[in-house]
Amino acid sequence: MNAFHFRAAALLFAAPLLAGTARAENLTIGLSAPVTSIDPHFANAAPNSAFARHIFDPLTVRAPDGRPMPNLATEWTALSDTQWEFKLRPGVKWHDGQDFTAADVIFSYERAPKVPNSPASFSTSLRTVTKVEAPDPLTLHITTSAPTPNLPIDLGAIAIVSRHAGENATTADYNSGKAAIGTGPYRLLSYSSGSSIEVARNEQYWGEKQSWERVNFRIIPNPGARTAALLSGDVDLIAAPPATDLPRLRGEASIRIFERQGSRALFLSPDFSRTGSAPFITDNDGRPLPKNPLLDLRVRQALSIAINRQGLAERVQQGMAEPTGQWMPPGAFGYNKDVGVPAYDVAKARALLAEAGYPQGFRITLHASNDRYPADAQTAQAVAQMWSRIGVGTTVEALPFATYLTRLAKQEYSMVQNSWGSTTGEAGSVLLNIVHSFDAAKRLGASNDTRFSNPELDARIAEALSTMEPAEREKLVAAAVAESVRELALIPMVMFKNAWAARRPLTYEPRMDEWTLAMGVGRP
Template identity: 75%
Template sequence: MNAFRPMSAWAAAAWLAALPMLASPAIAADLRIGLSAPVTSIDPHFANAAPNSSFARHVFDTLVMRGPDGRPTPHLALSWTPVEENLWEFKLRPGVTWHDGKPFTADDVIFTFGRAPSVPNSPASFGGSLRTVTKVEAVDPLTLRITTSAPTPNLPIDLAAIAIISRHVGESATTADYNSGKAAIGTGPYRFSSYSSGSSIAVERNAAWWGPKQEWDRVDFRIIPSPAARTAALLSGDVDLIANPSASDLPRLRGEANLRIFERPSARSLFLSLDMERTGATPFITDNDGKPLPKNPLLDLRVRQALSLAIARQGLAERVMQGMAEPTGQWMPPGAFGYNANVAVPTQDLARARALLAEAGYPQGFKVTIHASNDRYPNDAQTAQAVAQMWTRIGVATTVEAMPFSTYLTRLSRQEFSVVQNSWGSTTAEAGSVLLNIIHSFDAPRRLGASNDTRYHNPALDTQIEEALSTMDAGQREQRLAAAVAVSMQDVAFIPMIMYKNAWAVRRPLTYEPRMDEATLAMGVGRSE
């Protein structure tokens, strides 16, 4: 029931982009990439975080690949067909081998689907992508049948998040074995070479890859959290490409004759998540004398509305992000599947915010700490500081504690915070990703709300979300998603602030195919005079 060609659009584009490099032996065989955020593990199932998943695509393949526009294209799966409402059949690519030479089969997919949602100590599970999968059967070595507990129209694009690992390696492997390289054996275009946590990663070309030949013999990824240091590394020639150049550096970079800038609107939103789990005191909120409040004020809708109204989103986009973001009142860009045009960007209204706090019983406000990362998202710490100043103006005296992303993610997964600045990239290119993973109540057995770390809970909305995501008719599903978006924003399930714009800067004659999902891939680097 789909007409995809055996070679994906992405693969064909990469193959065509590689042709000029074949004819030019003067082009360096090594590629050096400066990343803005750390890869916290080589284990592709350890953390559902964009930097980890982006790197994993070099070593591990997926059944379905997301194209630069977020649309699904064939990869290890050549085709997929809904046989019945709750039954899909996937035809797998023949002739694929693991880096150790053993053949890839349907049994490896079955093993992967069992492991991905349940990696020990995972701070962010992939369970949401497999939430409805109840049975996976191998009809033959290259044919899978997947049974779901409910109609799941998004199953192919959901599976694009799951890196496929081998049973013969993974069955006895730990996350530490992947980080050491012992278990980092995939079917991808590159082979693992080395990993230094928080510093660097290296891969080497997999000459036996089933896809188009990769012309980079070696790719070195350097973790450079500081935007100024990334720019300096690019200008000096220490790296060939950088992700997320600083907005303040872009005018200078655009003026450099030997550099190119590639941009694309992102499906990543930056928002504030509020502790909705504790009914009594919450750890980082006190009265103005520093004493814990007996009741969590964030449970009061009026308080959540006040905090949202205090934020000048246009100011964040224009001044803090210097034009590399757009203000938003939801979490998808206009035109995206499930975007609700009736959900407006809230206008800052300090007087109304103060009145709402008073109505809720906090006329003098209170004290709060915002926790944020300082090395993960563009200007993440600076954005949190700007919000703190805005909240202080309505009587909510706010401080910021910013920390490295690896520390932040671990503490977030333990529900340690009262208010956290968070982000989610909806790489499925539709509103359901956030509804499923962030807004739906946390339900580990059903793999729902996998990243709902502040435990927002709305049973009626949960039902609405599940109905929307199981609606096979695309038009009805989009209407139901948009309706769920409206309800979640009326209840201030979290506080959306901005949508990012993605950018990469490269040294000529290199080019980069910009991606909605912000992934920085060696496979997307080409050459053009």
């Protein structure tokens, strides 16, 4: 019997809200990236998951500093290395008044890995779950195929949807509002893809009553337009104020800035799925190369050290990012202090290309989003210029995130600029979702869209994340991080800092996970 036992008081988890305000008020938030679906199981993408938190609840949540907290589950216990017991919160009602029970959790865990056409599955969070049983309506017993010490954290990624509303429901039914019946603090009123979402306060919410009667989320991917909307008073708070506007915003008496170091890394992912010619890679005369050059570690090393990460952080990201050689900030679980920032070295990069058989370089297209991350298209353009200096002529194709993600899931690219926010607060999230070999049956590598595969590293990842003793687990996770970086399964570039700007007197509790939540907006 494992001694690990977590017991939390049945605290209501809610971020600071308007204090002492009797009147109902409305709030307008300007989001920096689109919410591609209201279906909380459709795409494991931060904008979708953050918005889903308003409508749906998971068993556990993360506090702004990343700590796990109780939510629909009030306490949990490891009965053994492979069995957990979760006690569910009593008295919770769905938006339509029906009772929340363990049957809804079981339904949600069966549904989440099987959503049709999902471009980024949540299946990895349930990878070891083999059986979910309900001894009574407010108790769950979850059996896993291997020790899974992070299970309570992993389950925080899976929103719980109602069985009675969700049975036979499609993603379109959630987008229309028909199936969007949750237990969360707000109810869905309307959803216009890529434009706006409106929600209303859930008067029967089990937690602290929300002060906002209605919240309107406006999708404003253009950074300048976001700033203009805030300054004009069209919105009350914006996510990701552009770094170039921060000095001006700090000087505005009517504006306040809220910041926190984030857990999102921006990186490049080379294609590993093709041994022969690869799309968007040619010789300097435009002819397809007979083999995929990205499979050669020396080529990946050359591309990595040709990137001036400090320049990206200081000039392109305007100081709102830090150069990195891994995907977690210092102090995070699994951060490896021995993995430094790769030195920028054009001469060595050219030598590595020549050694790999490409003394004249080649041509490549770098695909990126243009509306998802801070300065995403600009960063891709800067990388393209850096690669041109070592003879790799690079064209950038920057796309709207929804289109980019759909094509990425189909392995249509050869080199992508991608990102991952480790909302679990530890390095294992990237190891499981992106570094581990893709295996749909085992629910592993769900976001490994470029199909890196190393069976020996897979085994080390499995060992690390099934080790129950925390200190030993962290040691093994850090070692797997180092091996991933040596292999350049992905090429980390910068770690983002998170920022929000609000009109006074509003406040916002900044979050490590970058989520923008109405529940975090308050007034002194």
